[in-house]
Amino acid sequence: MKRVFGFFLGLTLALLLTLFAGENPWNVFMILVRSAFGSMYDLGLTLSYTTPLIFCGLSVAIGFHAGLFNIGAEGQLTMAVVTTAAIGVLFPQIPFPLAPVIALLAGLVAAGLWGWIAGWLRAVRGSHEVIITIMMNFIAAGLASWFTLKIIPNPESQNPETAMVAPQYMFKDYDLIARLFPDTPANASLGFAVVLAVLMWIFLWKTTWGFELRAVGSNPEAAHRAGISEKKVRILAMTLAGVMAGFVALSEVLGSAGQYRIGFSPDYGFIGIAVALLASNNPLGIIVAAFLMGALHKGASDLDLETTTITRDFSRIIQALVILGVVAQGYWEWIKIKRRKG
Amino acid sequence: METMTWILSLTLATLRLATPLVFASMGGLMSERSGVVNVALEGFMLIGAFAGAIAGQYFASAWMGWGFALLAGLAIGAVYAFFVIELKADQIITGMAVNLFVMGFIPFVTKILFSSTGSTPALLVEDRFTFEPLLMAGLLVAAISFWMFRTRSGLWILFAGENPEALTASGVSVRKVRWSAVTLSGAFAAMGGASLSLFLASSYSPMMTGGRGFMALAALIFGKWKPVPAFAACLLFAFADAVQIRLQGVQIGGVEIPVQFVQILPYIVTVIALAGFIGKSRAPKALGHQ
Numbered sequence: 001m002k003r004v005f006g007f008f009l010g011l012t013l014a015l016l017l018t019l020f021a022g023e024n025p026w027n028v029f030m031i032l033v034r035s036a037f038g039s040m041y042d043l044g045l046t047l048s049y050t051t052p053l054i055f056c057g058l059s060v061a062i063g064f065h066a067g068l069f070n071i072g073a074e075g076q077l078t079m080a081v082v083t084t085a086a087i088g089v090l091f092p093q094i095p096f097p098l099a100p101v102i103a104l105l106a107g108l109v110a111a112g113l114w115g116w117i118a119g120w121l122r123a124v125r126g127s128h129e130v131i132i133t134i135m136m137n138f139i140a141a142g143l144a145s146w147f148t149l150k151i152i153p154n155p156e157s158q159n160p161e162t163a164m165v166a167p168q169y170m171f172k173d174y175d176l177i178a179r180l181f182p183d184t185p186a187n188a189s190l191g192f193a194v195v196l197a198v199l200m201w202i203f204l205w206k207t208t209w210g211f212e213l214r215a216v217g218s219n220p221e222a223a224h225r226a227g228i229s230e231k232k233v234r235i236l237a238m239t240l241a242g243v244m245a246g247f248v249a250l251s252e253v254l255g256s257a258g259q260y261r262i263g264f265s266p267d268y269g270f271i272g273i274a275v276a277l278l279a280s281n282n283p284l285g286i287i288v289a290a291f292l293m294g295a296l297h298k299g300a301s302d303l304d305l306e307t308t309t310i311t312r313d314f315s316r317i318i319q320a321l322v323i324l325g326v327v328a329q330g331y332w333e334w335i336k337i338k339r340r341k342g
Numbered sequence: 343m344e345t346m347t348w349i350l351s352l353t354l355a356t357l358r359l360a361t362p363l364v365f366a367s368m369g370g371l372m373s374e375r376s377g378v379v380n381v382a383l384e385g386f387m388l389i390g391a392f393a394g395a396i397a398g399q400y401f402a403s404a405w406m407g408w409g410f411a412l413l414a415g416l417a418i419g420a421v422y423a424f425f426v427i428e429l430k431a432d433q434i435i436t437g438m439a440v441n442l443f444v445m446g447f448i449p450f451v452t453k454i455l456f457s458s459t460g461s462t463p464a465l466l467v468e469d470r471f472t473f474e475p476l477l478m479a480g481l482l483v484a485a486i487s488f489w490m491f492r493t494r495s496g497l498w499i500l501f502a503g504e505n506p507e508a509l510t511a512s513g514v515s516v517r518k519v520r521w522s523a524v525t526l527s528g529a530f531a532a533m534g535g536a537s538l539s540l541f542l543a544s545s546y547s548p549m550m551t552g553g554r555g556f557m558a559l560a561a562l563i564f565g566k567w568k569p570v571p572a573f574a575a576c577l578l579f580a581f582a583d584a585v586q587i588r589l590q591g592v593q594i595g596g597v598e599i600p601v602q603f604v605q606i607l608p609y610i611v612t613v614i615a616l617a618g619f620i621g622k623s624r625a626p627k628a629l630g631h632q
Contacts (some may be wrong), residue, residue, distance in 0.1 A: 316446025
């Protein structure tokens with residue numbers, strides 16, 4: 001509940017900021033709501049933002065559970081999306097059920113590797129994982145851009161994007177969610193994301209590995225004494241974080257676009273931090289938080305058109321204030337305890 | 343002769359490119375030595391670059407830009423200090439939120455002021471710095487080295503980061519020391535940003551820091567949280583950056599190296615540096631503890 005309050009506090013403060021731009025905050029709020037849920041088309045777009053945000057929220061959350069901060073979801077998802085697109089472009093002869101599976105697996109391996117590097121450096125060399133993952137984001141962006149423009153560019157377009165994957169890589173024909181929201185990128189991977197979140201919940205709370213992971217995150221010393229290898233757990237956690245972010249390839253390449261477009265992600269990896277935080281890293285809560293953040297993002301995209309002074313960048317202000325509203329929660333609890341004792 | 347000029351120009355470029363990093367890592371040093379993790383340096387730098395460019399252009403003076411960058415840095419540093427010291431919010435998350443806020447806030451303001459979300463108007467050549475920030479960066483390193491290890495108030499900062507209980511026992515408020523250190527951290531990092539927009543370039547352009555705030559933090563860790571080694575680490579990263587710029591479009595054996603490979607060089611150097619091969623780097627004991 002407190003997190004919900006933090007969310008609305010952040011949102012309110014952000015809306016009040018619009019007064020400085022000469023806008024009516026209530027008006028801005030209504031634009032956000034209308035643009036996020038106003039029609040099936042709007043809702044479809046909101047859901048198409050929700051899906052990658054669930055993956056990225058899970059990615060950040062699994063790091064948090066092991067006491068690690070994964071700022072690298074953006075780089076990890078970039079590696080996955082490019083790799084998946086590359087398989088789809090370079091191997092057009094693989095038949096249908098096999099094709100998307102192989103492409104996705106390759107993407108997950110690439111993303112997992114990207115997480116593994118950060119995890120290994122943290123666990124074995126003691127490097128600061130926040131800075132490492134951010135640097136890995138820049139490196140991934142550079143590599144992806146080179147691969148896209150030089151190795152598999154789209155010959156039919158001037159846009160910075162890869163060629164289209166072969167048609168049998170996409171699961172369009174079997175996609176019920178896509179049929180509900182025609183002309184939007186919403187697709188069946190949304191259902192998969194929800195299932196993945198549930199699986200993650202089971203993993204964290206019902207399996208030994210999940211327990212060990214949370215033990216290292218909440219008290220590394222006690223975990224060490226209980227004979228849990230922190231190194232292994234940290235490496236595993238970051239690798240899994242990479243894999244989770246890598247699933248964005250499923251929604252983006254195999255589910256909707258059929259290619260990697262440079263700049264397709266409005267910083268999903270970063271928004272994933274807000275998602276995980278809002279959900280207290282609970283995988284099931286992440287589904288809801290991702291939907292809220294997705295709605296916010298879609299809502300803000302119409303601010304460009306419907307107001308004179310506010311642009312889509314405003315969603316960043318809202319996200320930042322929401323995060324601040326949520327992290328400052330501890331303080332109010334602290335006051336309450338003090339008063340009760342007092 | 344040609345090699346000599348080439349080496350000279352590379353050296354000068356390294357020094358110029360090191361300037362923003364040096365300011366930011368000295369800002370990081372202040373904060374982290376006092377016990378507060380600071381991943382908000384990137385945001386501090388962006389605010390500094392932005393305030394510097396706007397004020398510099400408005401008053402047609404680089405020094406006015408510098409002054410406003412300093413004020414903006416103090417302000418954002420104080421906001422960060424309020425959240426992490428008073429509200430005891432998680433330092434890394436708050437730092438990232440500050441970065442995110444700045445990335446949304448700057449286009450919000452430019453839209454109101456210039457009805458664009460891109461760059462600010464350019465400064466005239468005579469309103470830009472020619473060498474001053476470079477000199478000031480050097481002086482700052484010397485001043486901080488002296489202040490932190492040779493004066494009473496400098497030792498307070500060290501104690502706030504190593505042994506806050508002892509500082510409290512001797513009657514000094516850890517809270518106040520950290521407040522001062524974190525707000526100053528904002529000011530220094532903002533100067534680093536301003537040296538981007540007033541010295542290396544002539545206006546603010548979106549995201550012009552390009553991860554330099556995090557590189558500055560990496561330099562600080564690489565330099566074991568000490569001013570002069572951190573300065574040396576900044577020079578290393580700046581060197582990678584200078585080489586990167588010179589390698590663009592260069593051919594080796596008739597094959598051009600892809601520009602993207604060259605561009606990621608500074609980031610790779612940072613990762614390698616952080617991967618350690620430097621002996622043990624020990625953080626201030628109370629760093630991140632609340």
